[in-house]
Amino acid sequence: MTASDFWDFSTSVYRRKDVADTCLALQDRYGLDVNLLLYCCWRGKILTGEEMAAAIALATPWRDEVVRPLRRLRRALKPGFPPMPEEDVQALRERIAAAELDSEKLQQQALDAASGRKSAPKPEAAEANLKTYLALERISADSRLEALLTVLRAGAFPEVETAPLAISAS
Template sequence: MPEDRAPEGPGDHAPAPLWPYALELYARPGVAALCLEAQDTLGADVPLLLWGAWAAARGHVLTDADMGAARSLADRWRGPVIAPLRHARRALKDLPGGEALRQTVKAAELEAERLYMAALEALAGSWPAPSPCPTALRDNLARLLPPDAGLVTERLHKALS
């Protein structure tokens, strides 16, 4: 990992670049499991959730314009690239002799997510300078998860805070 520090919380001055921030956040206890639960049960986009948390760390509440640009990127990365890689990786898990290929596909999936998140990070170029916003994380999660996902939203908020 390029930086050896914990992700900043909402209101800190200089958030880490998105990719190292997301890796460190995802490694926190319970975060990966909650993100995967949201992905598998609600169709949530984990890179978007981590991007939303990163935006909140910058004090930025996602706007309609942010969401439209992010969804456009998601349409280009998630369905045609990341989802097929994830599907192949999961299918290889149960195939005899498929572990080496599974690891190769897993690395490709991770690289695709890194590139997708680099594109998401670029969207922040038009955001105002970071500033404290105590409700940014809750607001961003509410925009990124379905309205009926209140319990998952609250659990993720707690894990990401």
């Protein structure tokens, strides 16, 4: 497995039906890190609380200092920025979007390098890891969250039929 395996997995999952909107809802409504959500699905083994906490500790400063500011700036430019020329603002926004994507890829490379990952993604590991991530972030389960995570898991493992993800039933 190479560092690009995580990126390739993530972009493949993200392109599947409803996953992009699901990830954005998990990010915007619950404050979750999409790269960490995808990491939970990709990792291939059930992480201990300490291992998940280490991944969060690795990802959080980069997300907070680099990824989120780029995202905020990109979103701020979406409606334009009069009196600046619209096409120039949108060209700048596209460059910022590319930088945001590059920053997310770097975050994934760091997670991959720290993981020592050797096994293929597994649905049962993904479910356990998602539950651990939510617990460490102190995110309370609700039916909307469980539905969103079920869509994410289905996107990560389209070949596997699974029941809805139940976070509260641990």
